Amino acid sequence: MSLSLLVQALLNGFGLAMAYVLVALGLTLIFSILEIINFAHGEFYMVGAFVAYLAFGVWGLPYVVALLAAIICVAAAGVVAERLVFRHLRGKTLNAFIVSLGLLWVMQAAAQLVFGVQDKSVPSAFSGIVRLSGVVISVERLAVTLAAATLIVALYAFLEHTRTGRAMRATAQDADAAALLGVNIEAVSALGFGVGCGLAGASGALLAPIFSVSPSMGALPVLKAFIIIIIGGMGSLPGAVLGGLLLGALEGVGTLFFSSAAVNLLGFLMVIAVLLLRPRGLLGGT
Amino acid sequence: MAPRHAAVSPLLALGLLALAGVVLPLVTRDSYYLDVATTIVMSLLLTMSLRMQISTGQLNMAHISFMGIGAYTSALLAMRAGLSFWLTLWVGALVAAAFAVPIGAIALRLTGPYYFLITFAFSEVARLIFNNFFVDLLGGPSGLVEIPPPRPLLGVAFTGKLEQYCLMLALFLLGAAILVRLEYSRFGLAAGAIRQGELLSATLGVDVLRYKLTAFVLGSAMAGVAGGFFAHSHRVLHSSDFGLEPMVQLVIFTVIGGVGSIWGPVIGTVLMTVASELMRELRHYETLVFGLVLILIMLFLPDGLVSVPSRLVRALARTRARRGAIGVDVAT
Numbered sequence: 001m002s003l004s005l006l007v008q009a010l011l012n013g014f015g016l017a018m019a020y021v022l023v024a025l026g027l028t029l030i031f032s033i034l035e036i037i038n039f040a041h042g043e044f045y046m047v048g049a050f051v052a053y054l055a056f057g058v059w060g061l062p063y064v065v066a067l068l069a070a071i072i073c074v075a076a077a078g079v080v081a082e083r084l085v086f087r088h089l090r091g092k093t094l095n096a097f098i099v100s101l102g103l104l105w106v107m108q109a110a111a112q113l114v115f116g117v118q119d120k121s122v123p124s125a126f127s128g129i130v131r132l133s134g135v136v137i138s139v140e141r142l143a144v145t146l147a148a149a150t151l152i153v154a155l156y157a158f159l160e161h162t163r164t165g166r167a168m169r170a171t172a173q174d175a176d177a178a179a180l181l182g183v184n185i186e187a188v189s190a191l192g193f194g195v196g197c198g199l200a201g202a203s204g205a206l207l208a209p210i211f212s213v214s215p216s217m218g219a220l221p222v223l224k225a226f227i228i229i230i231i232g233g234m235g236s237l238p239g240a241v242l243g244g245l246l247l248g249a250l251e252g253v254g255t256l257f258f259s260s261a262a263v264n265l266l267g268f269l270m271v272i273a274v275l276l277l278r279p280r281g282l283l284g285g286t
Numbered sequence: 287m288a289p290r291h292a293a294v295s296p297l298l299a300l301g302l303l304a305l306a307g308v309v310l311p312l313v314t315r316d317s318y319y320l321d322v323a324t325t326i327v328m329s330l331l332l333t334m335s336l337r338m339q340i341s342t343g344q345l346n347m348a349h350i351s352f353m354g355i356g357a358y359t360s361a362l363l364a365m366r367a368g369l370s371f372w373l374t375l376w377v378g379a380l381v382a383a384a385f386a387v388p389i390g391a392i393a394l395r396l397t398g399p400y401y402f403l404i405t406f407a408f409s410e411v412a413r414l415i416f417n418n419f420f421v422d423l424l425g426g427p428s429g430l431v432e433i434p435p436p437r438p439l440l441g442v443a444f445t446g447k448l449e450q451y452c453l454m455l456a457l458f459l460l461g462a463a464i465l466v467r468l469e470y471s472r473f474g475l476a477a478g479a480i481r482q483g484e485l486l487s488a489t490l491g492v493d494v495l496r497y498k499l500t501a502f503v504l505g506s507a508m509a510g511v512a513g514g515f516f517a518h519s520h521r522v523l524h525s526s527d528f529g530l531e532p533m534v535q536l537v538i539f540t541v542i543g544g545v546g547s548i549w550g551p552v553i554g555t556v557l558m559t560v561a562s563e564l565m566r567e568l569r570h571y572e573t574l575v576f577g578l579v580l581i582l583i584m585l586f587l588p589d590g591l592v593s594v595p596s597r598l599v600r601a602l603a604r605t606r607a608r609r610g611a612i613g614v615d616v617a618t
Contacts (some may be wrong), residue, residue: 037399088585094345095401097586098541102535102580109574230403261418266412271407276392278401 004134006253013252014245015141016147016210017228021244022203024225025155025237026196032172032235033192036089036096040081041200041225042218043107048074048201049208049217050115053122057208063125067147067205074201075194082193087186090175104218111215119212144206151202152241155195159237168192172235230271233284242283246270296466297325299549300455303462307455311448320447324454324519326559328512333540333551334465335508339501341474343481344397346502347533348389348405349509351412354528356382356510357517358416358424361433364518371436371444372480375514382510383503390502394495397484409533411556417525428587429524436518457515461508477501542583544590553591 027041048070056066081103089096126139159165170178171188171212179185203221211217228247247267254263274281310323332353333390339346360378363369366445369377393404416424424430436444436453468474476497479487517523543554561579565572587593 003576031399037402071489085581085585092588093402094340094541094545095588097345097402097580098538099584101538102577102584106581107577109571109577113571115572226403226406230407234399259418261414265411265414265418268407268410272392272404272411275396275400275404275407279396 002134005256008135009252010249011135011137011252011255013248013250015137015145015248016207017224017244017248017251018145018152019203019207020221020224020228020247021240022148022151022199022206024228024232024244025220026199027222027225028229028232028235028237028240029168029172029192029196029199031229033168033175033189034082034086034089034096035091036086036093037100038086039097039100039222040107041100041197042220042222043104043111044074044078044197044218045199045204045221046111046213046215046218047077047107048204049122049213050111050204051201052205052208053120053213056125057120057122058215065068067202070201071197071198075198078197079190079194081197085191087189091188105246108215108218115215117215119214120205121212122208124209140209144210147206148203151199155199156237158195164188164191175210211224227267227271229281231274231282233278233281236281236283239281239283243281287483295532296470296548300459300462300466303552304459307459311451315448317447320451322559324447324451327451327454327458327558328515329536329539329555329559330448330552331454331461331508331512332536333543333555335505336542336549337537337540337545337548337551338465338468338477339505340540341469341477341481342498342501343477343484344394344401344498345537346393346405346505347391347402347537348409348412349505349536350528350533351409352382352386352506353509353516353589354412354416354523354525355385355506356513357523357528359510360432360514361430362423362524364434365430365432371434371514371518375511375518378514378517379507380508382513383507386503386506387499390499390506394498394502406530409528409530413525413529416523416528425523427525430524431522433517433521433523435521450515454515454519457511458495463509464504464577466548473500475496536582542580542590544587544592546589547592550590551593557591 021042023045026044027038030038030041049099049211051070051073052066055061055069056063061069085099085103086096089099124140128139130137130139130142159169167178167183167188168191170181170183171185171192175185178188200221204217207221224247228243229236229240230243231246232241232243250266250270251263255267260264278284307327311320314320332349336346336349339349356378358378359373359381360374361375363374364371389408393401396404417427436450438444442449444450446614476487476492479490479492480494480497484494513528516527520527538560539555540551541554543552543559544550562572562576565575568575583591587597
């Protein structure tokens with residue numbers, strides 16, 4: 001096999017993986033702060049895609065505006081969900097799981113009532129391809145990857161270098177201790193949930209032109225996001241990026257050799273192997 | 287935990303459940319009602335055994351996969367080897383249990399959300415195998431079809447709705463009797479201790495892994511029995527029958543009913559199945575209403591529907607105490 005084919009496969013895998021990493025980062029952020037697994041996270045991604053569909057596809061606003069609108073709207077929805085529902089469920093994994101399923105259905109049914117069951121398509125914001133010595137990349141995918149990478153770096157900078165970000169990390173490490181030191185963990189939880197959902201919304205808006213937009217579109221990315229954060233380590237942000245790259249590589253290169261079902265199977269076997277050998281994930285703490 | 291609901295004698299409750307099951311076909315022979323009732327009784331075997339596993343502190347997301355293993359095993363033995371349903375049903379349960387031993391031993395090394403996730407990964411692996419691998423044997427995406435119905439036994443043909451309902455009811459009551467016996471035994475006590483404090487139980491000499499593995503294997507065998515019945519009554523198997531969606535349904539039935547009591551899943555399964563049948567007319571609104579109900583129940587009744595009576599009693603006692611003597615400490 002030629003090298004360029006391998007590079008092409010890797011790039012194909014990485015392109016989408018970066019957008020999934022955004023979903024995974026939100027999931028892992030929410031898990032680390034509230035100790036709950038939010039199964040409705042994919043529905044926030046779906047709402048982001050619908051916001052982009054309305055703003056960019058229907059009203060014809062610039063794509064960047066649509067992307068920002070998706071982030072803001074979905075983050076706001078996340079804050080509302082946290083205040084109304086999830087703050088009562090901190091640490092109650094089983095109950096939070098059921099509630100997030102309920103939320104998943106409510107959001108899907110609401111989207112279906114508003115937008116109908118027909119798939120919507122969003123026009124491409126970017127056209128053309130880039131050729132680099134035999135490797136072909138569409139500008140659209142390149143833009144998605146770059147935008148996702150920018151958001152990841154922005155999140156990292158926010159968590160590492162701002163006071164609020166540090167408060168968030170402190171809450172994730174030990175909510176009680178953080179509260180004792182004067183961190184307003186209620187505000188931090190709401191903000192963390194909002195930021196996490198906002199990232200999912202961004203991902204939805206970025207992928208909306210690539211996939212079709214529908215109320216049930218959240219299932220696939222949330223599954224990928226789960227695989228990513230388990231491999232990387234739940235609660236670990238660098239882990240989510242690493243997990244995304246590994247999953248992207250596996251899917252990109254795997255499809256050269258195996259059927260897509262076999263690649264999916266490999267992904268889950270990788271999850272099982274990681275959970276057994278390093279239950280806290282590759283970059284997770286102890 | 288067991289004695290909390292000991293006000294209702296467990297045997298009496300089991301007897302009432304059996305009575306309700308037997309009375310139903312005397313009231314109606316309508317095939318729709320019998321269908322729904324059969325589904326409920328089959329789900330009950332699954333949710334009660336799932337709750338037994340949860341009672342050791344862990345949510346097994348692969349429960350439905352063991353139902354699938356039982357279903358495919360029983361169906362294939364009947365189709366390929368020509369064996370009788372009355373044998374393959376139990377072989378299916380045994381095979382499900384046999385798979386559960388190594389998988390449980392591996393998965394139970396993890397706890398909490400990590401156990402949840404690894405069992406979920408196992409269930410996806412099983413579903414992908416049912417759907418995409420060994421297609422000649424398992425039927426692939428188009429499913430396994432033309433599974434023979436149970437053969438006549440003692441002159442009774444098990445092809446009608448009524449006979450199948452009675453069969454599933456008998457299987458369920460057998461399973462429920464075992465589960466009730468376990469709940470009010472050393473096992474039930476140990477399970478409660480593990481759930482409330484795993485580390486402490488271990489230091490007090492409870493063999494935590496052994497109890498968890500027992501619950502896992504026994505629960506899987508019961509799921510296998512349900513699967514065997516499902517295969518020969520439905521007569522078609524698809525991988526999606528054993529996917530995330532039906533699994534999530536089992537978890538919802540169980541948790542909404544309440545995992546703190548052995549009767550929680552019974553309440554949850556019966557009420558939720560009947561409610562979703564009644565709401566079928568609502569179309570899109572059904573999922574909307576269903577989702578809202580789930581959220582509200584979990585927020586206001588975190589211990590599930592089974593906690594309603596004890597909550598009412600407590601609320602009544604509180605108002606009575608308040609009326610009786612203001613200023614007396616009523617916290618008990």
